[in-house]
Amino acid sequence: MNKLKRLPPIHAISAFESVARLGSFTAAAGELNLGQSAVSKQIKTLEEQTGTPLFLRHARGVELTDAGKELLNTVQPALHQLSAGIEQVRQRHDADTVTVIATHAVAHYWLFPRVIAFNRVHPEITVSIRSDNAVDASKVTEYDFGILYGEGRWPFLDKAPLFKESVYPVCHPELNVNEPQRPGDLAQLPLIELDSTEWDCIGWDDWFRSFNVEYQAAENLPTFNQVTLAYEAARQGLGVALGWHFMVEEDLRSNTLKRVGSFAFESGKQDYLVHSVHSSLKPSAIAFRDWLLKAS
Incomplete structure (x- = not known):
């Protein structure tokens, strides 16, 4: 038997979530643009299908039963995920919306300022950014574009290089540190550790x-599991952090940060603008791609 056939109507589930969240049939009716009797009918339908009361009715409102609490914990995240998925599909096929997925750092420090600049030139096009540190080649196909880090070996993705990886030490300009003569000298400075075991x-x-x-890392060093957190710690003068050039170049230019030494790690890897080779780009996506590659 198809278990989906046993699911209650989606509008009954939505009505239940609204009443549970707002604690009132009247408030839920207003939010859903329905009559209160219609909301009550939806809840009754859901209670009949689950075979148990979901609310305790009081003069001042309603209260979830234990079964109602259990159901809310299940349906609320599911509804949010469903809503986000529908919105993602809607944006993907909206002629004037371009969707892009990238890591938190790339989205915040590199992509966002460029999207602002693009919008000044093309106010008719909306660029929707999704930041996700778990972005990979498989996720990119759900968006118009992705920005991926690596060696460019993704056979089912069209790719264009954006910027090479260059990593060097940075700190607050007023942090009193000795200028290192050799890379090893940096180990004696107050370093900000980055725990990157969960990502590339x-x-x-x-x-x-x-x-x-x-x-060998010294004990009790401040440690963060996100590049953005370690970077912000350096900006606040907590110590010396690794700085990715795409993140720090503006702060170096404005003297918000300074380089520590002249040593840089060049991995040979790059960040690429990518999209699926199996789907054609709509005009708005082409306009965005061409502008971004020219501006990079």
């Missing part, structure tokens, strides 16, 4: 290894 990114141990320097 280097930490201080990788950085030192690229210069053939043995490194």
